[in-house]
Amino acid sequence: MIAPFTDSSIIVAGIVGIGFGFALERAGLGSAPKLAGQFTLTDFTVFKVMFTAIVVAMLGAFWASRLGLLDLARVYVPETFLAPQLIGGAVFGVGFALAGLCPGTSCVSAATGRGDGLAVVLGFLAGVAGTAALLPMLQSFYLSTPRGTLLLPDVLGVPYGVVVLAVAAVAGAGFAVAERIEAHAARRRA
Amino acid sequence: MRARVIAAAIAALLAIGAAFAGSPEPHAGSKAKIRALADEIEHESDHVTALELAEWIRQRRPDLRVIDVRADSEYAAYHIPTAERIPLTTLATANFDPRSTVVLYSEGGAHAAQGWVLLRTAGVRNVFFLRGGILDWMDDVMNPVVSSDLTRYFGGTARTGAVPLPGGATQVVARMRRRSC
Numbered sequence: 001m002i003a004p005f006t007d008s009s010i011i012v013a014g015i016v017g018i019g020f021g022f023a024l025e026r027a028g029l030g031s032a033p034k035l036a037g038q039f040t041l042t043d044f045t046v047f048k049v050m051f052t053a054i055v056v057a058m059l060g061a062f063w064a065s066r067l068g069l070l071d072l073a074r075v076y077v078p079e080t081f082l083a084p085q086l087i088g089g090a091v092f093g094v095g096f097a098l099a100g101l102c103p104g105t106s107c108v109s110a111a112t113g114r115g116d117g118l119a120v121v122l123g124f125l126a127g128v129a130g131t132a133a134l135l136p137m138l139q140s141f142y143l144s145t146p147r148g149t150l151l152l153p154d155v156l157g158v159p160y161g162v163v164v165l166a167v168a169a170v171a172g173a174g175f176a177v178a179e180r181i182e183a184h185a186a187r188r189r190a
Numbered sequence: 191m192r193a194r195v196i197a198a199a200i201a202a203l204l205a206i207g208a209a210f211a212g213s214p215e216p217h218a219g220s221k222a223k224i225r226a227l228a229d230e231i232e233h234e235s236d237h238v239t240a241l242e243l244a245e246w247i248r249q250r251r252p253d254l255r256v257i258d259v260r261a262d263s264e265y266a267a268y269h270i271p272t273a274e275r276i277p278l279t280t281l282a283t284a285n286f287d288p289r290s291t292v293v294l295y296s297e298g299g300a301h302a303a304q305g306w307v308l309l310r311t312a313g314v315r316n317v318f319f320l321r322g323g324i325l326d327w328m329d330d331v332m333n334p335v336v337s338s339d340l341t342r343y344f345g346g347t348a349r350t351g352a353v354p355l356p357g358g359a360t361q362v363v364a365r366m367r368r369r370s371c
Contacts, residue, residue, distance in 0.1 A: 059204045065214035071226035072214055074235075148252045149316065154289050161208040168205035172198075 021108050024049070030108040032100030032116055039097050042185040044178035051171040062164050080147040099123070227310055236306055237321040240330040243293055244340045247272055253290040257281070259301050260324070270295065270327055271344060282308040295320035295327070 027049045028034050037043025064070040096102050101109055101120045109117025135142065152167075153160045230236050238246075246254055247270070256273040258265050265275040276284055278301060286292060292314060294302040302319035309317045320327065332346030341348065 055201055055205075059201060059208065062208050062211075062214050063204060066211050068221075071223070071229075074226060074230065143249065146249070146252055148289055148291065150289070159209075160214050161211050164208035165205045168201060172202070
């Protein structure tokens with residue numbers, strides 16, 4: 001029932017984590033002002049980095065599975081709990097906008113010696129500990145409005161490959177719109 | 191700029207190809223599929239315990255389907271609440287919503303485990319079998335040594351003296367008792 005964390009998967013997770021942090025820092029996402037630009041619609045780096053990651057991972061998972069290198073059924077898909085995840089997402093968004101950093105980028109920021117990054121890391125660890133302590137009280141809400149494991153091909157009733165193409169097309173269109181808005185914002189500043 | 195264009199072109203080609211590549215699931219019977227199934231069994235992600243199943247039923251987990259693969263008469267005598275009976279012979283050809291979570295159980299677990307292989311081979315994704323079968327259900331949920339809130343929820347009692355159970359299940363359960371205590 002629980003993902004098999006054998007010794008080798010811990011090592012793989014470490015390598016993937018370092019790679020993720022490296023990519024975030026290279027994209028400039030260790031800097032809070034750059035991330036804040038996403039909320040003021042002047043810098044779409046967050047959007048572009050995240051959608052690039054989604055499209056690359058999606059194409060990799062689809063083709064690796066199609067070629068028999070990966071069993072998609074063994075990839076863990078978190079379950080949907082509608083109300084708690086909506087509230088959690090809103091709380092997360094407020095924290096993200098206030099701090100200018102999310103958990104992943106705050107680790108990158110702290111690792112590169114930024115003080116605000118370290119403060120956010122301490123803050124989210126305190127939040128994790130607080131939530132864990134309050135979990136018995138929150139349990140019923142935490143597990144409310146369950147919807148099970150949802151996958152776009154099943155929900156939409158569309159073949160898997162067509163969803164892959166659609167998500168890639170949406171990402172491509174999103175990039176084009178994002179660059180236009182960025183160019184517009186840059187012209188207004190100039 | 192050149193590198194970006196090349197990367198975008200590769201992504202576009204792979205995405206367009208995906209729409210025509212068919213299902214990403216490995217073909218049933220292929221070596222990759224059999225290896226993946228063996229891996230699941232090895233990592234014990236193929237079964238649930240009686241207490242886990244009881245918790246899922248109580249939570250009214252959406253799309254949960256509990257399937258009894260025992261004989262009709264055994265099902266009629268007692269079955270796990272919410273369970274439906276589908277014999278192994280029709281199980282492999284039955285249609286399951288890909289979103290549903292299927293839990294199979296038999297008397298001791300062997301038939302359900304074989305049903306697990308059938309369904310996973312047929313491409314159903316979220317399949318589990320009840321470890322220890324209905325015998326474990328009786329021992330751990332309905333008549334445990336120490337009563338839990340799950341026991342009360344399903345109308346069972348702790349294992350002291352007589353065992354009153356819903357309907358005519360007492361006799362069946364008496365036969366099922368195999369652990370001495």
